Amino acid sequence: MDKKEALNLFATVVGVEENYILKDLDAVSMLIAKQKGEYIFFEGDKGEDLYFILKGAVRLFKTSYDGREITLHIAEKDDIFAEIVLFLENRYPASAVALEDTLLLSINSYKLFEKISQNPAIAMKLLGAFAKRINFLAERLKQLSIEDAKERVMEYLEKNADSSNTVRLSLPKKEIATMLGVTPETFSRIIKKLKEDGILTINGKNLRIIR
Structure with a gap:
């Protein structure tokens, strides 16, 4: 994918169609390739860039006081x-690492908003798109602080279940566990307990909620 295609895709996702915005984006952005396991930034690092994923996947995580x-x-x-x-x-309030080979569009947020400051309507479109993600992360932090591990696991399963109440564990259990703020061992124990309690049936990577 070249940069022009990347910019057009970003503009489509955030709902911006004006051609001059694409020119402004081109002046303040660049393509970045990251290999699996390579860090994009660390929690606490200084930075002005936001990122748009063109290919691949990135894990965003915080490190607790005990290193978890x-x-x-x-x-x-x-x-x-x-x-x-x-x-x-x-x-950056969290760290970011590539889970697979990843292609990113890096955008210097401050230079971008300097360029579009004369058009509040466009600025509000972009801010609105960003605000949705910020609200999501705020709710995610709240969830981690107030819900216990079993509730988080059940919520994850219910949110990802299909019409037959079946969840396929497409991610490694370790990644699911860290996403839910528990250890892999705790995640496995909870799944086992849910099965013993008659809440789940297990068939390989497929978990079916039966309550």
């Missing part, structure tokens, strides 16, 4: 992340 990684979100193709630097004095 707590996954906030798995960002995938067409997702925007790190837009929160607009409001946090150029500091």
Whole structure:
């Protein structure tokens, strides 16, 4: 994918169609390739760039005081992340690592808004798109702080179940566990207990909720 295609895709996702905005985006952005396991930034790093995923997946996580990684979100193709630097004095509040080979469109947020400051309507469109993601992350942090592990696991299963109440574990259990803020061992124990309680049936990677 070349940069022109990347910019057009980003503009479509955020709902911006004006041609001059694409020119402004071109001046303040660049394509970045990251290999699986490569970090994009670390929690607490200074930075002004937000990112749009063109290909691949990125894990956003925080590190607890005892060194445990707590996954906030798995960002995938067409997702925007790190837009929160607009409001946090150029500091990334979480770390980001590529889960697979990933292609990103990196956009310098401050230079972009300098360019479009004369058009509040366009600025509001972009801010609106970013605000949705910020609200999502705020709710994610709230969830981690107030819900116990079993509730988080059940909520994950219910949200990802299909019409037959079946969930396929497409991600490794370790990634699901860290996304839910529990250890892999705790996640496995909870799944086993849910099965013993008659709440789940298990067939390989397929879990069916039967209550």
